[in-house]
Amino acid sequence: MPPAKPLMVFWYEFASTYSYLAAHRVERLAAAAGVDVAWRPFLLGPIFGAQGWTTSPFNIYPAKGRNMWRDMERLCADEGLKLVHPTIFPQNGIMAARLALVGAEDGWIADFSKAVYTANFAEGADISAAETLARLLGDLGLEAGAILARAQTQPIKDRLRTNTEAAIAAGVYGAPAFTVGDELFWGNDRLENALAWATRT
């Protein structure tokens, strides 16, 4: 039996711009580093709300928001990823997150999560709409109806709540974030650092 690979937890929220980049980079970089990735969706809403924010800080602070979009344009161009400015920002990702947790049980969480980010930030689709999510599931060859129903069950709802509580307990205050044991790394910029930490000797 080969030795177990080190594990990195990837914390993400579907409304988060920089998580779009991280979601499309994490598998390639983690594979190259020899690190396993646990995809863990959570909700930023309760975390931001506890800080008194009712929307994204990128909306609250216009100069910061303008530069974030410009920065995303540059980084997505470097990464070969399309970017549109969604009409609604931030989008409500709660249903997508619950579906991702069904995917965690069934083994398609990574592909589905990447598809949701692409829908949000490359297509400008409404990722809170059941039709959009059903289409994404169908594109993965999955039976959307049954999965949408499972996503509304209490165990899945509880799991998303638990993930968000675990994120807060781990010190997460924004997305994406990465943890290796107790070590927290914040932001797409720290993906490489988190992987290096996971494989340090």
Next chain:
Amino acid sequence: MPPAKPLMVFWYEFASTYSYLAAHRVERLAAAAGVDVAWRPFLLGPIFGAQGWTTSPFNIYPAKGRNMWRDMERLCADEGLKLVHPTIFPQNGIMAARLALVGAEDGWIADFSKAVYTANFAEGADISAAETLARLLGDLGLEAGAILARAQTQPIKDRLRTNTEAAIAAGVYGAPAFTVGDELFWGNDRLENALAWATRT
């Protein structure tokens, strides 16, 4: 005559932790890229104040602050820079910034600015104290008394105010920041990106 090098403006505030890293990286990386650097100190206080903040966001949001200090520990270790948690954070850097602007006239702004950051974040010295600043000037072989007096003159005070207004006009909302023409890059993490932008063909 060799062709003029591209220019990158380095916007920094002496209270800023990540500017400590940037100040100690910018000369080496800019030289390697063939880019000239304009060191431009400014004050974050008026910018934060306009957003309703009376202290650093790292103090306002404790989870963010805790991770910033841990992140700084990791990054400073990678960079071979010492780091202490200053007793006072953020420190008042207005006098240091005015002195740096005297240094911009006389050609020692980079060395002095690095020394102020080292005093603040590697030594935990009080960089608002005239004695500290006089020591740093003396260490550079400069006559502290005359320079401290020049730093209190109206043209220098006006220049710092103008720098801060220019930072706001350039869209700067945090430190460090880098501009290449109209292109704004925020954060120590974007130093390499700004240099690449400056030399793109």
